[in-house]
Amino acid sequence: MFDFNVLKFFDINTNGVARGSPGLAVCGGIFCGNMREFIGDFSAFLDIQIASIVEFYGCIRAIEEAQEMGLTSLWVGCDFALICAAFTVRTNVPWIIRNRWNIYLNYYGKIRFRISHIFQEGIACANTLAKLGFIHREQFH
Template identity: 30%
Template sequence: MDQFVEVRWFPPSAGWIKCNTDGAFFTFSSLAACGIIFRDSRANLIGCLVETVLAKSTLEAELLAIIHAIQIARRHGWMALWIETDSILAIRAFSYPSLVPCSLYVQWLNMLFHIRQMRFCFSHIFREGNGCADSLVGFSLRHIGYHWWLSVPSCIMTTYSMDRGKLPHFRVS
Protein backbone atom coordinates (compact mmCIF):
# COMPACT_ATOMS: atom_id res chain seq x y z
CA MET A 1 0.00 0.00 0.00
CA ASP A 2 1.31 3.44 -0.95
CA GLN A 3 2.25 5.87 1.78
CA PHE A 4 2.38 9.64 1.50
CA VAL A 5 5.49 11.24 2.95
CA GLU A 6 5.71 14.95 3.69
CA VAL A 7 8.66 16.72 2.09
CA ARG A 8 9.38 20.30 3.15
CA TRP A 9 11.82 22.92 2.01
CA PHE A 10 13.46 24.76 4.91
CA PRO A 11 15.27 28.10 4.76
CA PRO A 12 18.89 28.39 5.88
CA SER A 13 20.07 29.96 9.12
CA ALA A 14 20.58 33.72 9.31
CA GLY A 15 23.60 34.83 7.30
CA TRP A 16 23.44 31.85 4.95
CA ILE A 17 22.17 31.54 1.39
CA LYS A 18 20.44 28.34 0.36
CA CYS A 19 20.73 27.31 -3.25
CA ASN A 20 18.57 24.59 -4.73
CA THR A 21 19.85 23.15 -7.99
CA ASP A 22 18.58 20.78 -10.62
CA GLY A 23 19.93 19.53 -13.90
CA ALA A 24 18.32 17.62 -16.72
CA PHE A 25 19.33 15.98 -19.96
CA PHE A 26 16.59 15.50 -22.52
CA THR A 27 17.52 12.50 -24.68
CA PHE A 28 15.01 13.30 -27.41
CA SER A 29 16.51 16.73 -28.13
CA SER A 30 20.00 16.22 -26.64
CA LEU A 31 19.33 19.44 -24.72
CA ALA A 32 20.71 19.85 -21.21
CA ALA A 33 19.75 22.52 -18.72
CA CYS A 34 20.30 23.74 -15.17
CA GLY A 35 17.83 25.36 -12.81
CA ILE A 36 19.23 27.27 -9.83
CA ILE A 37 17.47 29.30 -7.12
CA PHE A 38 19.07 31.30 -4.31
CA ARG A 39 17.06 32.20 -1.18
CA ASP A 40 17.91 33.86 2.12
CA SER A 41 17.07 32.92 5.72
CA ARG A 42 13.57 34.40 5.40
CA ALA A 43 12.93 32.32 2.26
CA ASN A 44 13.11 35.43 0.09
CA LEU A 45 14.29 34.96 -3.48
CA ILE A 46 17.60 36.71 -4.12
CA GLY A 47 18.04 35.32 -7.63
CA CYS A 48 17.25 32.38 -9.85
CA LEU A 49 18.19 31.22 -13.29
CA VAL A 50 17.87 28.67 -16.01
CA GLU A 51 20.70 27.94 -18.35
CA THR A 52 21.14 25.69 -21.34
CA VAL A 53 24.42 23.81 -20.90
CA LEU A 54 26.64 21.43 -22.84
CA ALA A 55 26.25 18.04 -21.18
CA LYS A 56 25.98 14.44 -22.31
CA SER A 57 24.01 13.10 -19.33
CA THR A 58 21.77 14.09 -16.47
CA LEU A 59 24.67 13.70 -14.03
CA GLU A 60 26.76 16.19 -16.03
CA ALA A 61 23.86 18.66 -16.01
CA GLU A 62 23.38 18.18 -12.23
CA LEU A 63 27.09 18.76 -11.57
CA LEU A 64 27.19 21.80 -13.86
CA ALA A 65 24.27 23.28 -11.92
CA ILE A 66 26.27 22.97 -8.70
CA ILE A 67 29.47 24.31 -10.28
CA HIS A 68 27.62 27.30 -11.76
CA ALA A 69 25.78 27.97 -8.49
CA ILE A 70 29.06 28.19 -6.59
CA GLN A 71 30.58 30.45 -9.25
CA ILE A 72 27.58 32.78 -9.03
CA ALA A 73 27.67 32.78 -5.22
CA ARG A 74 31.37 33.71 -5.23
CA ARG A 75 30.78 36.52 -7.76
CA HIS A 76 28.07 37.96 -5.50
CA GLY A 77 30.15 37.53 -2.33
CA TRP A 78 27.76 34.97 -0.83
CA MET A 79 30.37 33.12 1.19
CA ALA A 80 28.02 31.08 3.42
CA LEU A 81 26.31 28.75 0.98
CA TRP A 82 24.12 25.69 1.39
CA ILE A 83 23.66 23.66 -1.80
CA GLU A 84 20.62 21.39 -1.88
CA THR A 85 19.83 19.05 -4.76
CA ASP A 86 17.64 16.06 -5.52
CA SER A 87 20.56 14.18 -7.10
CA ILE A 88 22.06 11.68 -4.66
CA LEU A 89 24.83 10.94 -7.16
CA ALA A 90 25.81 14.62 -7.32
CA ILE A 91 25.92 14.72 -3.50
CA ARG A 92 28.18 11.65 -3.50
CA ALA A 93 30.56 13.38 -5.92
CA PHE A 94 31.58 15.74 -3.08
CA SER A 95 33.07 12.75 -1.26
CA TYR A 96 33.99 10.68 -4.30
CA PRO A 97 35.31 12.93 -7.10
CA SER A 98 35.98 9.82 -9.18
CA LEU A 99 32.21 9.84 -9.93
CA VAL A 100 32.64 13.07 -11.90
CA PRO A 101 32.82 12.57 -15.68
CA CYS A 102 36.22 13.33 -17.21
CA SER A 103 34.81 16.29 -19.15
CA LEU A 104 33.99 18.10 -15.88
CA TYR A 105 36.79 16.84 -13.65
CA VAL A 106 38.97 19.98 -13.72
CA GLN A 107 35.96 22.27 -13.14
CA TRP A 108 34.84 20.05 -10.25
CA LEU A 109 38.27 20.11 -8.60
CA ASN A 110 38.43 23.91 -8.98
CA MET A 111 34.99 24.16 -7.39
CA LEU A 112 36.12 21.96 -4.46
CA PHE A 113 39.09 24.30 -3.97
CA HIS A 114 36.81 27.36 -3.90
CA ILE A 115 34.33 25.94 -1.41
CA ARG A 116 37.18 25.43 1.06
CA GLN A 117 37.32 29.22 1.26
CA MET A 118 33.61 29.45 2.11
CA ARG A 119 31.29 28.36 4.84
CA PHE A 120 29.69 25.58 2.85
CA CYS A 121 27.35 22.65 3.29
CA PHE A 122 25.29 20.47 1.00
CA SER A 123 22.31 18.17 1.36
CA HIS A 124 19.88 16.00 -0.53
CA ILE A 125 16.17 16.74 -0.79
CA PHE A 126 13.56 14.66 -2.55
CA ARG A 127 12.39 16.01 -5.90
CA GLU A 128 9.07 17.09 -4.40
CA GLY A 129 10.91 19.51 -2.09
CA ASN A 130 13.13 20.75 -4.92
CA GLY A 131 10.17 21.95 -6.94
CA CYS A 132 11.43 25.46 -7.69
CA ALA A 133 14.67 24.24 -9.26
CA ASP A 134 12.80 21.43 -11.05
CA SER A 135 10.24 23.86 -12.50
CA LEU A 136 13.03 26.16 -13.67
CA VAL A 137 14.54 23.26 -15.63
CA GLY A 138 11.11 22.59 -17.15
CA PHE A 139 10.98 26.24 -18.24
CA SER A 140 14.23 25.72 -20.15
CA LEU A 141 12.52 23.29 -22.54
CA ARG A 142 10.44 26.17 -23.87
CA HIS A 143 13.01 28.98 -23.51
CA ILE A 144 16.53 27.95 -24.54
CA GLY A 145 19.43 30.11 -23.37
CA TYR A 146 20.24 31.93 -20.14
CA HIS A 147 17.56 33.62 -18.05
CA TRP A 148 18.23 35.36 -14.69
CA TRP A 149 15.48 36.73 -12.45
CA LEU A 150 15.59 38.92 -9.35
CA SER A 151 11.87 38.46 -8.75
CA VAL A 152 9.86 35.25 -8.71
CA PRO A 153 9.12 34.06 -12.26
CA SER A 154 5.61 32.79 -12.92
CA CYS A 155 6.90 29.27 -13.71
CA ILE A 156 7.78 28.71 -10.01
CA MET A 157 5.23 30.96 -8.25
CA THR A 158 3.07 28.14 -6.83
CA THR A 159 5.95 26.05 -5.49
CA TYR A 160 7.80 29.12 -4.24
CA SER A 161 4.68 30.25 -2.32
CA MET A 162 4.28 26.79 -0.78
CA ASP A 163 7.92 26.80 0.35
CA ARG A 164 7.61 30.31 1.85
CA GLY A 165 4.43 29.28 3.63
CA LYS A 166 6.19 26.19 5.03
CA LEU A 167 3.57 23.98 3.38
CA PRO A 168 4.44 20.36 2.67
CA HIS A 169 4.85 18.69 -0.67
CA PHE A 170 3.92 15.00 -0.76
CA ARG A 171 5.89 12.04 -2.01
CA VAL A 172 4.38 8.62 -2.64
CA SER A 173 6.60 5.83 -1.30
Protein backbone atom coordinates in the same frame (compact mmCIF):
# COMPACT_ATOMS: atom_id res chain seq x y z
CA MET B 1 12.50 21.71 8.11
CA PHE B 2 15.88 22.94 9.31
CA ASP B 3 16.12 26.51 10.64
CA PHE B 4 18.59 28.22 8.27
CA ASN B 5 18.31 31.45 10.27
CA VAL B 6 20.41 29.97 13.06
CA LEU B 7 23.46 29.37 10.84
CA LYS B 8 22.99 32.27 8.38
CA PHE B 9 23.35 30.04 5.33
CA PHE B 10 22.14 30.95 1.85
CA ASP B 11 20.06 28.13 0.44
CA ILE B 12 20.57 27.06 -3.17
CA ASN B 13 18.35 24.44 -4.79
CA THR B 14 19.55 23.12 -8.15
CA ASN B 15 18.23 20.78 -10.78
CA GLY B 16 19.25 19.50 -14.18
CA VAL B 17 16.90 18.13 -16.82
CA ALA B 18 17.73 16.19 -19.99
CA ARG B 19 15.31 15.02 -22.64
CA GLY B 20 16.95 11.69 -23.31
CA SER B 21 20.45 10.64 -22.40
CA PRO B 22 22.16 12.02 -24.34
CA GLY B 23 19.64 14.69 -25.21
CA LEU B 24 18.83 18.38 -25.03
CA ALA B 25 19.63 19.53 -21.52
CA VAL B 26 19.14 22.48 -19.17
CA CYS B 27 19.94 23.28 -15.55
CA GLY B 28 18.45 25.77 -13.15
CA GLY B 29 18.62 26.93 -9.57
CA ILE B 30 17.13 29.31 -7.06
CA PHE B 31 18.87 31.23 -4.26
CA CYS B 32 17.19 32.07 -0.96
CA GLY B 33 18.50 34.01 2.03
CA ASN B 34 18.57 32.72 5.57
CA MET B 35 15.07 34.17 6.13
CA ARG B 36 13.87 32.22 3.03
CA GLU B 37 13.68 35.41 0.94
CA PHE B 38 14.35 35.26 -2.79
CA ILE B 39 17.91 36.31 -3.72
CA GLY B 40 18.24 35.20 -7.33
CA ASP B 41 17.93 32.41 -9.86
CA PHE B 42 19.48 31.05 -13.03
CA SER B 43 18.67 28.82 -15.95
CA ALA B 44 21.10 27.61 -18.59
CA PHE B 45 20.59 25.70 -21.84
CA LEU B 46 23.39 23.13 -22.13
CA ASP B 47 22.78 21.76 -25.64
CA ILE B 48 23.15 17.97 -25.82
CA GLN B 49 24.40 16.27 -22.65
CA ILE B 50 24.16 13.05 -20.66
CA ALA B 51 21.62 13.27 -17.82
CA SER B 52 24.10 12.75 -14.96
CA ILE B 53 26.45 15.43 -16.32
CA VAL B 54 23.57 17.92 -16.40
CA GLU B 55 23.07 17.59 -12.63
CA PHE B 56 26.76 18.36 -12.07
CA TYR B 57 26.56 21.38 -14.36
CA GLY B 58 23.64 22.67 -12.30
CA CYS B 59 25.65 22.46 -9.10
CA ILE B 60 28.73 24.02 -10.69
CA ARG B 61 26.65 26.84 -12.14
CA ALA B 62 25.09 27.49 -8.73
CA ILE B 63 28.53 27.73 -7.13
CA GLU B 64 29.67 30.09 -9.93
CA GLU B 65 26.67 32.35 -9.35
CA ALA B 66 27.21 32.29 -5.58
CA GLN B 67 30.84 33.27 -6.05
CA GLU B 68 29.81 36.17 -8.31
CA MET B 69 27.31 37.30 -5.65
CA GLY B 70 30.00 37.14 -2.97
CA LEU B 71 28.13 34.58 -0.85
CA THR B 72 30.31 32.89 1.76
CA SER B 73 27.87 30.53 3.52
CA LEU B 74 26.10 28.13 1.16
CA TRP B 75 23.74 25.24 1.68
CA VAL B 76 23.18 23.46 -1.64
CA GLY B 77 20.28 21.09 -2.13
CA CYS B 78 20.06 18.80 -5.13
CA ASP B 79 18.16 15.66 -6.07
CA PHE B 80 21.18 13.73 -7.37
CA ALA B 81 22.91 11.81 -4.56
CA LEU B 82 26.12 11.36 -6.57
CA ILE B 83 26.78 15.11 -6.35
CA CYS B 84 26.55 14.97 -2.56
CA ALA B 85 29.03 12.08 -2.57
CA ALA B 86 31.36 13.94 -4.96
CA PHE B 87 32.18 16.50 -2.26
CA THR B 88 33.69 13.76 -0.10
CA VAL B 89 34.94 11.28 -2.72
CA ARG B 90 36.25 13.45 -5.51
CA THR B 91 36.68 10.53 -7.89
CA ASN B 92 32.86 10.36 -8.20
CA VAL B 93 32.98 13.34 -10.59
CA PRO B 94 32.73 12.34 -14.26
CA TRP B 95 36.01 12.93 -16.07
CA ILE B 96 34.44 15.19 -18.68
CA ILE B 97 33.79 17.94 -16.10
CA ARG B 98 36.46 17.15 -13.48
CA ASN B 99 38.69 20.15 -14.35
CA ARG B 100 35.82 22.60 -14.03
CA TRP B 101 34.67 20.89 -10.81
CA ASN B 102 38.16 21.24 -9.29
CA ILE B 103 38.18 24.99 -9.97
CA TYR B 104 35.09 25.45 -7.82
CA LEU B 105 36.32 23.11 -5.12
CA ASN B 106 38.96 25.75 -4.47
CA TYR B 107 36.20 28.30 -3.76
CA TYR B 108 34.21 25.72 -1.81
CA GLY B 109 37.23 25.19 0.46
CA LYS B 110 37.28 28.88 1.43
CA ILE B 111 33.64 29.25 2.52
CA ARG B 112 31.14 27.65 4.89
CA PHE B 113 29.50 24.99 2.78
CA ARG B 114 26.88 22.28 3.23
CA ILE B 115 25.25 20.05 0.67
CA SER B 116 22.28 17.79 1.11
CA HIS B 117 20.19 15.46 -0.97
CA ILE B 118 16.58 16.54 -1.30
CA PHE B 119 13.73 14.81 -3.03
CA GLN B 120 12.26 16.02 -6.31
CA GLU B 121 9.31 17.63 -4.50
CA GLY B 122 11.70 19.95 -2.63
CA ILE B 123 13.12 21.52 -5.77
CA ALA B 124 9.96 22.41 -7.67
CA CYS B 125 11.13 25.99 -8.35
CA ALA B 126 14.56 24.88 -9.57
CA ASN B 127 12.88 22.29 -11.78
CA THR B 128 10.62 24.95 -13.31
CA LEU B 129 13.58 27.26 -13.91
CA ALA B 130 15.49 24.46 -15.59
CA LYS B 131 12.58 23.70 -17.89
CA LEU B 132 12.41 27.37 -18.92
CA GLY B 133 15.79 26.79 -20.53
CA PHE B 134 14.12 24.46 -23.03
CA ILE B 135 11.73 27.25 -24.03
CA HIS B 136 14.29 30.08 -24.28
CA ARG B 137 17.40 28.06 -25.16
CA GLU B 138 19.68 30.63 -23.61
CA GLN B 139 21.16 31.46 -20.24
CA PHE B 140 19.46 33.92 -17.92
CA HIS B 141 19.32 34.99 -14.29
